[in-house]
Amino acid sequence: MIIHVALGERSYDVHLAAGGLAGAGAVVAPLTRSRTVSVVTDSTVARLHLPALTAALAAAGLTAVPLIVPPGEGQKSWRTIETVVEALLARGVERGDAVIAFGGGVVGDLTGFAAAILRRGCRFVQIPTTLLAQVDSSVGGKTAINAAAGKNLVGAFHQPAAVIVDPDLLTTLPPREVRAGYAEIAKTALLGDAAFFAWLEANGADLIAGDVARRTHAIATSVAAKARIVAADERETGDLRALLNLGHTFGHALEAEAGFSDRLLHGEAVAIGCALAFAFSAARGLCPAGDAARVTAHFAAVGLPASPRGFAASAAPLIDQMRQDKKMAGGTLAFILARGIGDAFVARDLALADVAAFLDAELA
Secondary structure: OEEEEOOHHHOEEEEEOOOHHHHHHHHHHHHOOOOEEEEEEEHHHHHHHHHHHHHHHHOOOOEEEEEEEOOOHHHOOHHHHHHHHHHHHHOOOOOOOEEEEEEOHHHHHHHHHHHHHHHHOOEEEEEEOOHHHHHHHOOOOEEEEEEOOEEEEEEEEOOOOEEEEOHHHHHHOOHHHHHHHHHHHHHHHHHHOHHHHHHHHHHHHHHHHOOHHHHHHHHHHHHHHHHHHHHHOOOOOOOOHHHHHOOHHHHHHHHHHOOOOOOOOHHHHHHHHHHHHHHHHHHOOOOOHHHHHHHHHHHHHOOOOOOOEOOEOOHHHHHHHHOOOOOEEOOEEOEEEEEEOOEEEEEOOOOHHHHHHHHHHHHO
């Protein structure tokens, strides 16, 4: 299956197929002048999957040269981006070459940002190995590292030249990581596809348990939805792409409070954030209380957290984190709220004091 991301001269295809890693060389070869291809990955992915990618590239006459970083959100840092850029420059990577990001969202963000700034921009190919990266971060061109002030505050829009999504790579993913990725699938349904959310309520548990057909359907549906949104609003200059931030304003604040650590994975934070967005919408009379209850119940049913309790003691530090949010404009922060399941919208008239009061009640 090929899902096209229509962005004019920056257009690219998402190649989705179980076992698709074996054909990676055929996708990458036309995109690079050099027969030597740098592969940025982390130590966990390298141990599990790098030999298969190396063989796939060799079949197309390409030699893989790995650049291995430690795993974890902590690698989205100035220190690691400097290491990656200096290593790629030392290898003589040029604008006409393609670098491969082979890993989850952290590796994708690091590699994409490095490619964006290396010689003022070179190509890169995303081969995501986590469910979260396959359905979300590998598509759309957002690249970034974290700063002391908050998550993803230093980065660039830089579209990949291609994305290769192989659901078979998920068989080695720990169950907790699968559930975290599932949160982004649910988010896609919650923001604009009520029928898809109903499908997830019926099939989500099997998807998480490893049903390949259901995983492939959910990935394809999520990627196609994101491709349509990105094509219409590439740089989030309007409200359309902003909808993809459903759950993220609350979620990023919780991640920061947890120290961007394994205590709270990104997808888990998004699940809590989506539940909070619906609960807040219901509290303000914008959304039926029953819809908010369905969201919370579904996340609980698939083993995801849906409450901020245990991750923050009070609203104050979360509000401080929100003030550093990328979406801040003129001192006002946009929140993604909902009129119901599948009907999200951007709210720009919220007082942070009201958000703080809501969070304190949720945390009590």
